[in-house]
Amino acid sequence: MDPEVRRARHPFRSQSGRFAAMLAGALLALLSVAPVSATTIFREHYSFPYEFSYDCDGTTIEVSGQAEGVAHLRVGKCDFESAFFAHDNYSFSETHTNPDGEFVVIMGDGLFQETRATHVEGTVFTFSAVNAGRPFIILDADGNVLARDRGVIRATILFDTLGDDTPGGEFIELLSFEVAGPHDGLGFDTCAILG
DSSP states (O other), X not given: OOHHHHTTTOTTTSHHHHHHXXXXXXXXXXXXXXXXXXXXXXXXXXXXXXXXEEEETTEEEEEEEEXXXXXXXXXXXXXXXXXXXXXXXXXXXXXXXXXXXXXXXXXXXXXXXXXXXXEEEXXXXXXXXXXXXXXXXXXXXXXXXXXXXXXXEEEEEEEEOTTSSSSOOEEEEEEEEEEESOBGGGGOOTHHHHO
């Protein structure tokens, strides 16, 4: 599965999604509706390296990482046939390095699962998701733990599936975001160390 498709509604996997979650302080108490009946349409073990960079007040931070896990997609039935539900048992490790060679390591492992959908109108749905595990462990260059997250994050988003038979669509709005357990990584700023 293409990593960009997998990231379409996974607010904890994309760098921008993680920083948005950190800055905002993306997973809701379960809705009072029954889960949607769905059929598994795809299952894949994935493993891939990745690289990107970001700016810390004029300092470019280079990131290299490795992600792996097992993901599968379920597709809803009847009125929910354009609703795809992600299930991702993931792990990752990435190194953030500044031009002076100083670095931090961010790693995590968990289970992200979209559990429910509610049809709003047309091709727009609310999706409830749970991210459980240890989504962030941040280590300094000496291996000291700077932050360690564990527990559960629940969110509900408003999302337009675009009504087709392809996973993905357009994110509209984060409706709720609840955290259970210590999640120091949500407020952690790598620029304070590397910038």
